[in-house]
Amino acid sequence: MNVKSDQTMMLRTPFHSRVAAACELNDWGSWKGYTTPRAYNDVELEYFAIRNATGVFDLSPMNKYRVTGADAEAYLNRLVTRDVSKIRIGRVGYTVWCNDVGQVMDDGTIFHLGENDYRICAYARAVDWLQWSALGFDVEIVDESDEVAALAVQGPTSCAALLAMGLAGLEQLKPFGLTSFPFEGETLMVSRTGFTGDLGYELWIAPHMAEALWDRLFEAGKPHLIKPFGSDALELARIETGFLQAGVDFVPAESAVRSGRSRSPFELGLAWLVDLEKPVFNGRRALLREQAEGSRYRFAMLDVEGNKPAHNSFILKGGNKVGTVTSAAWCPTAKSNIAFAQIEMPHGAVGEELVAEVYYQRELHWTRVLAPCSVIDTPVFNPPRRRATPPGPF
Amino acid sequence: MTERHDIVLVGAGHNGLVCASYLASAGRKVLVLESGDSPGGAAATREFAPGYSVSSCAQWLHQLHPQVSRDLDLEKHGLQLAAKDIASVLLDAEGQHLTLLGPDVRGDRISSGDIAAYHAFHGRTAKYAKLLAKVFEARPPKLVESNFADRLSLIRLGLGLKMLGRDDMRDLMRIVLINIYDLMQENFDSPQLKALLSLDSVLGSHMGPRTPNTVFGYLYRRVGEVFGYQGVAQVKGGMGALGDAMAAAARAKGVEIRLDARVSSIDMVGDRAGGVTLASGEKLEAGLVVSNADPLTTLAGLLGYRNMETGMARRVSQIRCRGGAARLHLALDGLPNFTGLDAQQLGQRLLIAPDMNYIERAFNAVKYGEISKAPVMDISIPTVHDPAAAPTGKHVLSATVQFAPFEPAGGWEAHRADFTERLLDLLAVYAPGIREQVVASELLTPADLQRDYGMTGGHWHHGELSLDQVMMMRPFPGASQYASGIDGLYLCGAGAHPGGGVMGLAGRNAALEIIRRGAAA
Numbered sequence: 001m002n003v004k005s006d007q008t009m010m011l012r013t014p015f016h017s018r019v020a021a022a023c024e025l026n027d028w029g030s031w032k033g034y035t036t037p038r039a040y041n042d043v044e045l046e047y048f049a050i051r052n053a054t055g056v057f058d059l060s061p062m063n064k065y066r067v068t069g070a071d072a073e074a075y076l077n078r079l080v081t082r083d084v085s086k087i088r089i090g091r092v093g094y095t096v097w098c099n100d101v102g103q104v105m106d107d108g109t110i111f112h113l114g115e116n117d118y119r120i121c122a123y124a125r126a127v128d129w130l131q132w133s134a135l136g137f138d139v140e141i142v143d144e145s146d147e148v149a150a151l152a153v154q155g156p157t158s159c160a161a162l163l164a165m166g167l168a169g170l171e172q173l174k175p176f177g178l179t180s181f182p183f184e185g186e187t188l189m190v191s192r193t194g195f196t197g198d199l200g201y202e203l204w205i206a207p208h209m210a211e212a213l214w215d216r217l218f219e220a221g222k223p224h225l226i227k228p229f230g231s232d233a234l235e236l237a238r239i240e241t242g243f244l245q246a247g248v249d250f251v252p253a254e255s256a257v258r259s260g261r262s263r264s265p266f267e268l269g270l271a272w273l274v275d276l277e278k279p280v281f282n283g284r285r286a287l288l289r290e291q292a293e294g295s296r297y298r299f300a301m302l303d304v305e306g307n308k309p310a311h312n313s314f315i316l317k318g319g320n321k322v323g324t325v326t327s328a329a330w331c332p333t334a335k336s337n338i339a340f341a342q343i344e345m346p347h348g349a350v351g352e353e354l355v356a357e358v359y360y361q362r363e364l365h366w367t368r369v370l371a372p373c374s375v376i377d378t379p380v381f382n383p384p385r386r387r388a389t390p391p392g393p394f
Numbered sequence: 395m396t397e398r399h400d401i402v403l404v405g406a407g408h409n410g411l412v413c414a415s416y417l418a419s420a421g422r423k424v425l426v427l428e429s430g431d432s433p434g435g436a437a438a439t440r441e442f443a444p445g446y447s448v449s450s451c452a453q454w455l456h457q458l459h460p461q462v463s464r465d466l467d468l469e470k471h472g473l474q475l476a477a478k479d480i481a482s483v484l485l486d487a488e489g490q491h492l493t494l495l496g497p498d499v500r501g502d503r504i505s506s507g508d509i510a511a512y513h514a515f516h517g518r519t520a521k522y523a524k525l526l527a528k529v530f531e532a533r534p535p536k537l538v539e540s541n542f543a544d545r546l547s548l549i550r551l552g553l554g555l556k557m558l559g560r561d562d563m564r565d566l567m568r569i570v571l572i573n574i575y576d577l578m579q580e581n582f583d584s585p586q587l588k589a590l591l592s593l594d595s596v597l598g599s600h601m602g603p604r605t606p607n608t609v610f611g612y613l614y615r616r617v618g619e620v621f622g623y624q625g626v627a628q629v630k631g632g633m634g635a636l637g638d639a640m641a642a643a644a645r646a647k648g649v650e651i652r653l654d655a656r657v658s659s660i661d662m663v664g665d666r667a668g669g670v671t672l673a674s675g676e677k678l679e680a681g682l683v684v685s686n687a688d689p690l691t692t693l694a695g696l697l698g699y700r701n702m703e704t705g706m707a708r709r710v711s712q713i714r715c716r717g718g719a720a721r722l723h724l725a726l727d728g729l730p731n732f733t734g735l736d737a738q739q740l741g742q743r744l745l746i747a748p749d750m751n752y753i754e755r756a757f758n759a760v761k762y763g764e765i766s767k768a769p770v771m772d773i774s775i776p777t778v779h780d781p782a783a784a785p786t787g788k789h790v791l792s793a794t795v796q797f798a799p800f801e802p803a804g805g806w807e808a809h810r811a812d813f814t815e816r817l818l819d820l821l822a823v824y825a826p827g828i829r830e831q832v833v834a835s836e837l838l839t840p841a842d843l844q845r846d847y848g849m850t851g852g853h854w855h856h857g858e859l860s861l862d863q864v865m866m867m868r869p870f871p872g873a874s875q876y877a878s879g880i881d882g883l884y885l886c887g888a889g890a891h892p893g894g895g896v897m898g899l900a901g902r903n904a905a906l907e908i909i910r911r912g913a914a915a
């Protein structure tokens with residue numbers, strides 16, 4: 001065979017040279033066609049870097065769409081479920097967007113970069129939907145996915161590490177705030193956002209500056225125990241803090257093939273993102289109807305007894321199946337066994353006691369456990385440091 | 395203080411007037427707003443040269459529904475026919491014409507075998523047209539929601555199909571999706587007969603004989619027979635007289651009609667359509683807005699894409715609505731001399747389309763944005779039956795001309811004179827000397843028809859009549875049963891089921907649906 005090991009059909013992020021050098025396990029996964037590490041050396045150590053020091057995650061494959069023009073705000077307000085006029089310049093807002101039948105197509109964040117200037121960060125490719133949505137609006141939609149490299153810098157010492165890198169004044173940035181710094185002749189945009197539920201930032205920069213940024217960050221972060229982390233550690237952190245993952249906890253509506261497999265924002269526990277006061281937005285008519293007639297499912301966060309993650313479990317009530325688990329993990333910091341489940345209405349109300357049918361294997365020996373679980377109303381990991389401004393001097 | 399109305403209806407086209415009349419009969423207060431200076435929409439008469447007037451859009455009456463005519467009492471309100479049971483004559487340069495009326499066809503060049511074959515064909519297709527007519531007379535059923543009335547409609551349709559008998563049902567299912575060219579080839583030999591029926595199948599559409607859906611187009615036209623028309627009829631005073639009669643009928647029922655009142659936008663009040671703004675700046679509030687304008691004008695133009703959800707905006711933007719028909723009006727200082735036709739025969743429907751390939755080639759041009767080199771014509775000389783349309787002894791010729799693109803390369807002004815010349819040359823083949831008789835002429839292109847009659851693309855039917863845009867898919871999926879997809883806004887024009895053609899059913903069905911929904915509308 002004459003195939004060189006670096007010949008692959010996978011795309012590489014602008015940080016690839018640094019990521020590959022750090023990826024001791026050579027354990028790669030695919031994220032939207034980009035080769036990204038599942039783990040660098042040890043999932044637990046990477047997870048604890050997020051929770052106790054600083055973890056760094058390459059999120060360059062994230063889809064980024066720039067929306068500019070006189071109608072940018074009106075356009076976004078018709079596109080997404082929440083009121084975009086409340087996201088001021090220099091702020092970031094989390095939202096979902098639906099199709100006409102009120103089913104969630106994706107969740108993501110909207111960055112209000114300037115007057116009539118926004119960026120959408122999305123899990124799914126969305127350029128066709130965004131272009132169709134532009135009919136009748138004076139807006140320009142540009143797919144910037146490959147033009148912006150991004151790193152998530154997450155954990156209690158992340159602010160200190162970034163201050164040490166020279167981002168003076170960063171400690172004043174509030175959660176969901178957005179600011180910029182000069183960086184070697186370019187602009188480094190920093191948002192106080194993340195997917196870990198901890199103190200954390202995301203750094204956005206032109207791809208040709210990616211390696212320089214990585215090097216400066218890891219140099220400055222050394223005393224703060226900085227460490228790269230892969231998607232497996234991120235999975236633990238996001239479940240612990242109650243974040244949904246598109247494609248895992250729901251099927252993006254426009255890629256669902258089978259009828260009834262997509263979900264509305266109400267069914268995903270995201271009613272707080274839906275502003276029905278807005279007169280027109282995608283999905284509104286269907287969501288009003290759902291509100292009147294009732295939802296099919298309820299999103300439930302479950303505290304499961306024992307320490308066996310309830311991966312893919314059926315959820316039972318009185319012996320009958322009433323739901324299924326979409327995400328599950330033993331959460332190390334909260335020391336809780338958490339599962340996200342889709343529960344058939346009317347079950348799944350907060351406080352309700354259910355049973356998770358958990359299967360696990362030890363050395364080819366399968367065991368079935370009927371683990372009692374209860375529906376909880378808040379994530380088990382939600383520390384004050386996540387919100388403190390300025391962050392504590394860790 | 396803004397005026398508040400029960401129902402504001404945009405456009406005093408024939409369907410708008412029919413809809414308003416039915417609504418008023420049910421006790422609703424309706425204000426009709428018309429941008430032009432006369433009611434009737436495509437049912438219009440206009441003086442195009444001093445002393446010469448013509449039906450400037452639709453020229454024949456052949457599908458007006460008898461129930462609509464009775465309910466509006468149109469005869470009492472002034473509707474008179476100048477002639478009816480008018481035959482179609484496919485012109486031949488040597489005068490060996492083919493004449494067709496109902497099941498009968500005759501001509502020097504048609505075989506007895508074809509005459510018999512046509513008789514049989516006519517009888518069989520009459521049954522299909524009858525089934526179609528039934529479907530046209532009610533709102534289209536929705537397929538997904540199991541509403542009792544809709545189920546009944548579907549059962550009736552299924553039963554109707556079944557009642558055709560096994561052979562006819564199988565034949566209808568086989569042909570309804572195919573093209574008229576193939577159907578003609580398998581039934582007839584006469585190039586003239588095949589051309590005449592093909593022309594009827596593609597009139598007013600953006601299709602050639604080989605385009606799928608053209609058999610449906612043919613059956614659509616044949617529905618007129620079910621409604622009592624043998625051949626076509628001519629309205630005394632031109633089609634505008636029908637518009638006037640409908641307006642008089644509507645006013646008699648209490649409808650208020652404001653002419654010269656152009657609606658510039660349909661306005662949302664919260665999440666409902668709740669009024670309109672006029673070009674004058676005046677704002678009117680309404681409990682319901684009903685639009686007789688075509689769906690693209692109504693939704694993309696007057697309402698605006700930003701007031702609808704993305705999926706709906708996408709479907710609206712994809713409505714196929716390209717017209718391919720132009721209108722030629724000639725003022726003549728005498729009766730033209732068509733080879734092989736006497737003076738009285740000139741009152742018939744005269745067609746230029748020698749064979750099917752001729753029509754196909756004429757259509758080929760518009761596919762590429764070009765003007766047909768040898769177009770197809772559907773000609774009337776209304777002054778034969780109705781001399782008042784021109785000064786004494788003078789005549790008017792009006793023709794529907796296919797195919798002309800909406801926007802030819804270089805724009806219409808670069809082509810208008812050439813195209814008129816081309817049409818005169820073509821007419822002179824069949825009526826030598828006609829050039830010398832022309833006193834004045836007017837060409838209305840699809841762009842002109844859009845401007846004068848508000849029809850997007852200049853399309854007669856306010857949206858192509860193809861199988862993806864009829865029944866519950868008309869004007870687009872999700873907006874059937876006359877609801878537009880926007881609360882408080884209904885469609886009552888040709889863009890809604892069943893379609894156009896001065897039939898009046900879209901207006902009637904829409905009104906019945908609004909009445910049925912009552913306060914929930």
